[in-house]
Amino acid sequence: MIRRTPPLEVMIVGAGITGLALGLVLHQKGVRVKVIDRQPLPEFVAPPEFDQRIYAMSLASEGFLRRAGGWQDMDRTRIQPILGMNVQGDRDGRLSLAPDGGQTSPMGWIVEAGTMLSALHRHQKRVAPELLETGVTVSAVHEKEGGLEVHLSHGQCWQTRLVVAADGLHSTLRERFGIPAYFSPYGHRAVVANYRIGGHHGGVARQWFVPGEVIALLPLPGQRVSLVWSAQSDHAxxxxxxxxxxxxxxxQQQVGYELGLLEEISVPADFELRRMNVARWIASRFALVGDAAHGVHPMAGQGLNLGLQDAACLADTLLERGPGPDCGDRSLLRRYERARREPVAVMQGLTGGLAHLFSASRSQWGWARNWGMNRLERCSWLKHELVRYANR
Ligand SMILES: Cc1cc2nc3c(=O)[nH]c(=O)nc-3n(C[C@H](O)[C@H](O)[C@H](O)COP(=O)(O)OP(=O)(O)OC[C@H]3O[C@@H](n4cnc5c(N)ncnc54)[C@H](O)[C@@H]3O)c2cc1C
Structure with a gap:
């Protein structure tokens, strides 16, 4: 039997960090919104040696998570400020980036995935217990005059002005709304694990371009670092x-002993890396956010940051719409799509281009990529712009 419910303005499918944060921001501004997820959000038990799934978060993402309310709820002892970045090429190329305001103002933060999602979830249960429903999926969507009728797997039916897909890279909702997605594998897998170090990281995120691969050691609180090794699939x-x-x-053979001896302190995990582009970001009364809209190489640590910028942009577009258009209005969604397409394409181009450049083995490319890095190292205004761009 179909159970009808009061009409919504926005239904968000997917309660990852992007979908849940968007739901909280809209809810706080009085929008009638619901978030659903196919699985219960796991209770996060913080491992003493830290989650191996960590994110480098930009200051802009911090700002959006503060608006959502989750940031303030996170355990401070599990967050690491990023106080600098060092990148080394596969020959003599070197690049170092520092925070705009000196060592006291971080360039960003390293945060565990579980810490962040559970802080958002705790906040949601406190301020908006009705916002989230888990263990359900969408079973059918029909166009109705002035909105959509969304049927859920447990028999409920919701009327809504807009459906937002935040259901990740392999979004089934995107498919349901007829938006094609194009996947291209990088031929790499990311191997992640945490390490105890003999020395001190000084809050610096380090990255090495070694022939055909990229290794990042990101600082964690205490004498620990988190490894993201984008390795060719067979090497992974x-x-x-x-x-x-x-x-x-x-x-250690690849990165040397700058951080002292490395000792593995977590179970390793691996992820397939693929670029993903969509033909469109929107359809009738439908919009994509987060990984449902794009897949990028993790070398710049930007996937979730881009997703939170999508969420911020969509929230602002909906909240600033004024009287007249409803949340599913075509011109609003077009404005959102126009605003997000370009920055995402730039980041995909940049990370994909770098991955390609550093996997090319021909010797003239080897010379060119290290030369380019050293030129950039000497150009302080461009480095300043890079830091600013990454934090937009
Ligand atoms: C190795 C690695 C390192 C990375 N490092 C960084 C980094 O440092 N910084 C950064 O910004 N990004 C990083 N990323 C990218 C980041 O992991 C993703 O961009 C981010 O997790 C995407 O979040 P999301 O909320 O869009 O999607 P997801 O986290 O995938 O959430 C999707 C949600 O939708 C739900 N769902 C799925 N299907 C359905 C359905 N049919 N019905 C209902 N619910 C559904 C799922 O249960 C899930 O809760 C990294 C990625 C990798 C692989």
């Missing part, structure tokens, strides 16, 4: 098959 399998000591040794 070989790394995963090693013992923790062998893996630490293989890593």
């Amino acid at each position: 399998q070989a790394l995963l098959a090693m013992s923790p000591e062998q893996r630490a040794h293989a890593l």
